[in-house]
Amino acid sequence: xxxxxxxxxxxxxxxLEGRLDTTTAPELEEVLKGSLDGVSELIxxxxxxxxxxxxxxxxxxxxxxxxxxxxxxxxxNVNETIMEIFEVTGFADILTIA
Amino acid sequence: MKELTxxxxxxxxxxxxxxxxxxxxxxxxxxxxxxxxxxxxDELFGNIAHYAYHPEVGVATVRVEVxxxxxxxxxxxxDHGIPYDPLAKKEPDTGLSAEKxxxxxxxxxxxxxSMDEISYxxxxxxxxxxxxxxx
Numbered sequence: 211x212x213x214x215x216x217x218x219x220x221x222x223x224x225x226l227e228g229r230l231d232t233t234t235a236p237e238l239e240e241v242l243k244g245s246l247d248g249v250s251e252l253i254x255x256x257x258x259x260x261x262x263x264x265x266x267x268x269x270x271x272x273x274x275x276x277x278x279x280x281x282x283x284x285x286x287n288v289n290e291t292i293m294e295i296f297e298v299t300g301f302a303d304i305l306t307i308a
Numbered sequence: 309m310k311e312l313t314x315x316x317x318x319x320x321x322x323x324x325x326x327x328x329x330x331x332x333x334x335x336x337x338x339x340x341x342x343x344x345x346x347x348x349x350d351e352l353f354g355n356i357a358h359y360a361y362h363p364e365v366g367v368a369t370v371r372v373e374v375x376x377x378x379x380x381x382x383x384x385x386x387d388h389g390i391p392y393d394p395l396a397k398k399e400p401d402t403g404l405s406a407e408k409x410x411x412x413x414x415x416x417x418x419x420x421x422s423m424d425e426i427s428y429x430x431x432x433x434x435x436x437x438x439x440x441x442x443x
Contacts, residue, residue, distance in 0.1 A: 232354035263350040264415035300402030
């Protein structure tokens with residue numbers, strides 16, 4: 211998976227490319243862990259993400275919890291496959307999908 | 309029938325996925341079903357890698373069989389680690405808020421929802437988990 215990070219003042223945009231699964235989720239977890247200090251707006255762009263498994267959902271949930279305390283989080287460009295996963299798991303109600 | 313036996317490690321999930329995908333592609337599997345099967349592999353082989361032999365490393369076998377009428381694929385995951393029935397796990401409450409959500413059990417829940425059949429048995433010292441998906 212490729213992770214592209216753009217920080218503009220308090221706004222952090224993260225673009226994901228590939229698959230967010232058991233193998234790659236720890237990479238995203240690591241990036242988020244070191245990047246969320248002072249961030250009030252987090253945008254996760256899934257335009258180039260093929261799919262995600264529960265390991266990816268775990269990282270998204272943890273990011274959402276952090277951002278609930280310090281600002282907002284938005285997930286963008288969600289494809290049909292990923293949207294279905296969000297719906298089945300109830301994540302469609304937890305995340306802000308734009 | 310084709311099968312692959314290898315160390316059950318997170319690093320090997322990619323190889324198991326490639327092994328199964330190759331056979332799915334040969335069968336003309338629709339993309340959606342392939343993605344659902346790939347996610348199932350991540351969840352199921354990932355579970356074995358994390359828990360079956362922890363903290364040791366052991367082997368797991370992944371077997372792919374094709375069934376006709378309707379054309380379906382049956383994938384069996386076999387390990388001889390600690391007995392564990394993932395189907396016995398309580399289903400997660402998918403209606404809870406972010407603060408109250410627990411992630412445990414979500415992977416197997418996703419697999420149950422996306423596969424046509426799923427079964428587990430513990431036999432001769434082996435965990436045998438089988439999924440079936442119509443193509």
